[in-house]
Amino acid sequence: MTDAASTPAPDDRPILVTGSCGLVGTAVLHELGARGLPAVAAARGKKSDRKLLAALGRRYPVAPVPAWADLTDRDAVRAMIAQHRPRAVIHLAAVIPPAAYASPGAARRVNVDATHHLLDACRAVPETPRFLLASSVTVYGPRNPHTHPDPVTVDTPPAPSDLYGAHKLEAEAAVRDSGLDASILRVGGVLSPAGDYGVDADVIAFEGMLPGDGRIHTVAVADVARAFVNAALRPDNDPVYLIGGDATHLIRQRDIGRAITAALSIPGTMPPTRPGDPGDDAAWYGTDWMDTARSQQLLQFQTVSFDELMAQVSAHVGWPRHLLRPLVPAIRLFMNRMTPYRRRSGVYAQPWEFAQERWEQPLPDRR
Secondary structure, X not given: OOOHHHOOOOOOOOEEEEOOOOHHHHHHHHXXXXXXXXXXXXXXXXXXXXXXHHHHHHHOOOOOEEEEOOOOOHHHHHHHHHHHOOOEEEXXXXXXXXXXXXXXXXXXXXXXXXXXXXXXXXXXXXXXXEEEEXXXXXXXXXXOOOOOOOOEOOOOOOOOOOHHHHHHHHHHHHHHHOOOOEEEEEEOEEEOOOOOOOOOHHHHHHHHHOOOOOEEEEXXXXXXXXXXXXXXXXXOOOOEEEEOOOHHHEEEHHXXXXXXXXXXXXXXXXXXXXXXXXXXXXXXXXXXXXXXXXXXXXXOXXXXXHHHHHHHHHHHHOHHHHHHHHHHHHHHHHHHHHOOXXXXXXXXXXXXXXXXXXXXXXXXXXX
């Protein structure tokens, strides 16, 4: 007969998710809801946040509990953690490029300061939660595939050259120094069937400035959510995971726009891209292919191929996408006018020169 006192009770404490109403956060809440796991959804409390969480509450038997909090407010964060006593914190809240370039002060408050607030609050409760930080492949800095032919690994030295990568690396250091049971998940290019593929001048400029032949490791947002939840529930973990899709997601930057516009039934509307300079390692962006074998072995998260993801994009938009077909010439003209290299001389992409002009980003160190 088993001694009941020696059998650990199941941990029914919730998993707290920051950035819960963002792209990945929403997917994480869906994953938790589908598994019947209690969740606390940390968000600012905007009207759209309340509407989203209400819809999730109607969909799943275990509704996420809202926690309206400003993560840049140390006292508010401490009160939130003390109230909900989570078993794990999945920290997704972030200001990403190009918004991070346009508002560097706000980006630092969310990307770095809020991480410190959460870590301090987690250390202050009697049962410290497991901590999962959403980091990024951008911590590795510019990746010239001509001089760095191998994919990055967890042992590849980080060397960020932009503000966002530097923020993430600083947040990683804080997590390592926290003394908490923690893991860092460096995530590749997240794509969603329900992504916002509308017109945003900064996003179009950002995507257009990148070398078209730059390597990027994409991943379906549902698989990212699965990785975070599985990491939160594992009794033992690696300190760093690399989160990208299966081998079909090892693509080039130019492939993303081409595939998405084809899925939206507006093929051929993406303007030509410029290649990266093979002789200038600093002239590339902080994306690359990743060795995800170990992460997949432990977390078992890769379920959606790139082609399946594009089919999901088409299915999500549905029949209205066919109404866009007559507009292909006009969309192509508009996109060509929006390209950052329309009136710029040269052959190769100049991402950092363009970022400096548009968002006052510092040029990378070429020493």
